Amino acid sequence: MRDLLAPKSLLRLATAIASSLGAAALLAFAVTTPARADADAARLSLAKSLAMLKTGNISAARNHAQAAIKEDPNWGLAHAVLARAFLSLGDGLGAEGELDRAKAAGFDPKRAQQLYAHAYLLQGDAKRALSTAATVPPRFAGYAVRVGARALAAQGDLPGAQRALANLLSVDPGNSAAWSDLGRVRFDGGDVGGAIEAAVKATALDPANIEALTLRGELVRGQYGLIAALPWFEAALARDAYYHPALIEYASTLGDAGRYGDMLDATRRALAARPGSAQAYYLQAVLAARAGNDDLARTLLQRTGDALNGLPGALLLGGMLDYEAGGYEQAINKWRELVGRQPMNITARRLLGAALLRSGDAQGALDVLRPVAARFDADSYTLTLVARAFERTGERDWAGKFLDRAAFPARDASLPFGTDDSLAVLGGLANDNPDDPVRRVVFLRGLADAGDYGAALAQAQALTRTSPGAPAAWLATGDMLMVMKRYDEASAAYRHAADIRFDEPTMLRTVDALDHAGHRAEAANALALFLSQNPQNIAGQRLAAHWQIAAGEFDAAIETLENLRQRVGNGDAALLTELAYAYIGDGDETTGMTYAKAAYTLAPLNPATTDAYGWALYQSGDNKGAVQLLEKAVSIAPEHAMLRWHLGQAYADFGRGSDARAQIDAALSDPTFTDREAAAALLKTLV
Known part of the structure; x- marks a missing residue:
């Protein structure tokens, strides 16, 4: 205990965290004897604060620094350490106040400029942060570069911020804080792949870097899903249970x-x-x-x-x-x-x-x-x-x-979202800053809206080469390939995007492309993987239920759809239609009829709701009413094979063999029609 209270022990603790605290500023006062009688207690509290900072428990570090100040209010070093804790907790105002108190107590202001710059940045004054960082002595240059880079990013100069951090890391590759800063800047700039790389390095270099652990959780959430991200946030909170960014x-x-x-x-x-x-x-x-x-x-x-x-x-x-x-x-x-x-x-x-x-x-x-x-x-x-x-x-x-x-809205592959700007304007904006992937994506959207898919695809593919870590580049490439009906290539592009960020839009695109390319098993695996990580996702649950019905897994489909209905209510005609099909398939025609009628009431001109109501009537034995509705559904969407198959069955039971044959032949002519065996068997019985 006596050694711990000695100035040399405190000096060793201060040295251990020199890179993050601005070592010289702290060491200059580490040997200063507090003026109060309870100096030893103040020294012990500050030693604990420094130790907690090193282990990533910032909240505890703040508390111990506050205790040291209470025991010796005039100790400049204690105020400086508390300011550093406030900075790590994102409290720029609190940090500036403590720095002012440290200066008033004799702390050399030249040794706190990098901390002031950081405080100004947290208060939203990026310009002042940059100018202050420029006055920092060389011994604190690494900290100043980090603050300056984050200030540049706050002003929108993401490429400049990345260059500054890359230069710093070229001379100090073991700087975990700089790697986490670079990861955040890359993430904000859309380079998710680059952000992942930087965050991995940051956490490997310093497992106590809770800012990097939190960033890693955010990136894992997008890359793999909600469930996979939770352990990263929990790892940050295991070090500091009250670290606000991780808690949020x-x-x-x-x-x-x-x-x-x-x-x-x-x-x-x-x-x-x-x-x-x-x-x-x-x-x-x-x-x-x-x-x-x-x-x-x-x-x-x-x-x-x-x-x-x-x-x-x-x-x-x-x-x-x-x-x-x-x-x-x-x-x-x-x-x-x-x-x-x-x-x-x-x-x-x-x-x-x-x-x-x-x-x-x-x-x-x-x-x-x-x-x-x-x-x-x-x-x-x-x-x-x-x-x-x-x-x-x-x-x-x-x-x-x-x-x-x-x-019956067409469910073709969507074009990118439109823009009111001309191609000349969009091209100029993209050329003004060729390193900005966002502007390049907007330009290629403009090309697509103008119908120049070839040029749009070339722009998208070029963007994947210059910004391979940007999921938007791969998604744009896949979108263009989908419009051009090159489904295998589109699914490959989407898989690249999914390797970086597997969110709902990426999942839906990937599954759709794989399905169009004839890879239903791979599509199902992609959907199952997404839902395992995002179990509450409505779009994923809808798609899963649709496929469960197609596979004849009606019990599972009913469970999925009823859970969805509890969440979205009874005003969704598409959901009620799927419920009707599921209950009818499960042999519960009464419940199926209830849902089919409700869906038809909501959307009487939709071919799916019309077909579901007609199919429910057919299952209940009302062939005449069924035929009327099934004919209406086919007239609205004559290209839909399943609608023709349902109408063909109703015609067959109604004794209209030639009409039934025509409808079944039309269904079988569609290569995507799945109920081929049953249709072919019924066709053989018709004369």
């Missing part, structure tokens, strides 16, 4: 995985770590909204104040709560801002279009929804909104066209 990411991941109780516990810990945390209140508001408690969600969201202004998730949730409460103008304002920030956010455009239409601004709704409705894979809801908007403007011919599309 952990809570968000738990919620998406359906572990709502654990999510709530994590948000409460985040509030304990940072009282008034806007992020924690936002996550609690999301949790309340999911539980249907809009009043509580609204109250919690209000507690965030202005801290989350502009955050896409908060704008989306706030608009939904306003809309539910009848505050349509407030909802419109929030969703308009969201669309302005994320013009490719289809969900936001749908919501804004619906709100504008309800408020009487039909033309505004058309302007917002037009880019979505122009897609080949536009959903029925959006197309119906557009049709209603055209009705309001008196353009009934256009309204009729979009209602026809809404009844």
